[in-house]
Amino acid sequence: MKIVIVGMPGAGKGTHAAALRERLQIPQISTGDMLRAAVAAGAALGRKAEGYMNRGELVPDRLIVELVERRVKEADCAGGFILDGFPRTLEQARALREAGVGIDVVLELHVPDEEVIERMTGRRSHLPSGRVYHVTRNPPKVAGADDITGEPLSVRADDAEDTVRKRIVGYHAQTGPLLDYYRRLAASEPGAPRYIRVDGSGSVAASRTRVFAALGIA
DSSP: OEEEEEOOTTSOHHHHHHHHHHHHTOOEEOHHHHHHHHHHHTOHHHHHHHHHHHTTOOOOHHHHHHHHHHHTTSGGGTTOEEEESOOOSHHHHHHHHHTTOOOSEEEEEEOOHHHHHHHHHTEEEETTTTEEEETTTBOOSSTTBOTTTOOBOBOOGGGSHHHHHHHHHHHHHHHHHHHHHHHHHHHHSTTOOEEEEEEOOSOHHHHHHHHHHHTTOO
């Protein structure tokens, strides 16, 4: 099964992609990981991408799509793959289709804006280890302190409420046309990817059950 997962920051894309990876035994593909691997390997595409990254510029869609196109042709993708957070825009979706990268399902994880804000602003991080807590959903044993070291927890800049609200506005503006494109495609063209919208609110376990059921793998 070839799956694209779409959802706003904090919707649980990475969590559900990891669960699907384990359940279906197919790779979870992150464009960020691919870019870093290509740069580390010194590949031609990696060198091109590195130039943009070093200048603080966005890597062009054509390079990312080419990386994806090459990645999904590798042996471990023969049974399918999960694209986590890509494509993000209408232009990327069209470029992916023009490159001949086949998709079976576009899975939208829908979470109300206010729940996303609650999820993200409640996160607390132990920066040295990467451990992440939540003030209500996964609280540390001692408020404000890491369970292992006892060191203070921090609120990442990305989790500040003003930043989260701006990211949500940007998501709707950028991703709305992408979702409309996939919905229209699914409704009008035989063989197009199925478009499935799943309620991603509530607990991870409850939303995971809904995701698996929607994909017919419950």
